[in-house]
Amino acid sequence: MFLCIVIDGMSVRVGYNGVWKFFDGNPVVKGVSFSVGSGEIVCLLGPNGSGKSTLFRMALGVVRPDRGTVLVDGLDVFSNVIEVRRRIGFMPEEPVIYESLRIGEFLDFMFSVYGVKPGKERVMEVLGVLGLVEHLGKLIGELSHGNKRKVMLASLMLRDPSVLILDEVFSGLDPGMARVVRMWMREMARRGAGVLVSTHILPIAEAIADRVLIIHRGSIVAEGRPEELKELFGSKELEDIFLEVTGYDRSVEEVVKALYTEDVE
Template identity: 65%
Template structure:
């Protein structure tokens, strides 16, 4: 049984399907990277793991919990990073982290807060309000809470967006270590080289459907590609004509 499961999931907005019969699972100890163009359905799928968005048909489970039936229980086992950070802007960074931990019944005094702040390069920002932080540092603040909670299921939307190279390297190491300790990891990214280097398995979603799935090496072999980028461009319908059009603009 996968720790994250999507079973025949459909979702529409204003009678327009955005998720179409999606089924896949993420096993314990596995890193799965979901790739797709903008507006392909990635964020909608991710929000379903918290019950923030409910499928019209099908089932989403985390750690065996039916999310639609038990969203509160599901949220307790998921470490979720949204693409857009909505934070408590009037709280200082450290206050925010301590507050989030307390929501999950965790005593901040029993966790290595300072070590995590140092790892993420947040120490110098502890006295600042969240509203004063850059987008990247807000994401780091939320990542700090997930680090400290140490959940068994990670769902991270555009996890590398806004991160400096040092933080991105740290996150890659963290994901691998979590997978070694039997965590199920589902992430999305637009950085294809990172996806190729990090993923045990890649899923490519386009217009609400999974159009390719497999290990990075397997996908490259199937499509006769040297890089994962070539696979992505082929299955999502990108053509060289677009590049030619750009060149024509500058002639």
């Protein structure tokens, strides 16, 4: 039994409620509150070191907030870590994978951990879409970095998690594969999953996000639908909004000017 929270008619898949986290006395997450609803894709944008990965690790039960709570499907994460992890499909920025296994062995291991039994035809279909069939006989350690990420993606695509947490999932993907991932995310949302994704590729964020959150120095500094943010900030592109609210627009201009300004003695 667990509490299913509903806000504005939408069940909440992930909820952060006033969470703080300190490392060595320094706040890296500062009173953050937001939710990801069933059927919703939320893009969390922010510079490196802004707190994105810490928030993801809180939802996975890896990092405990010093204040506040994190719920997944109404379950308190740190009271129900095992069940919560079964509900989440997580894609880390750097693949964490058993390199001494072959692709099929790794997938079988993941299926046993999560209690799923996709048919062989379905497995081969997903591997074919991801371009992995020709690599089936290889050890994962022999694969390129990009193909290791595809193996991780395959393990998620062959499950049915209620929550997807995807950290820089588009990094290193060619345009065709990026489109496959976008379509998969949309299909998962259509089926009721909540999708929380980070990316530095802002045009992709603008194209896929139902809602965008921008985090800077541990605080949410902007939140809304892409079109709402554009209206609020004067019809700018999402990239311009991101640079403005994180203070990067001025520093970028200064760097470019410095590069092309002749020294005068």
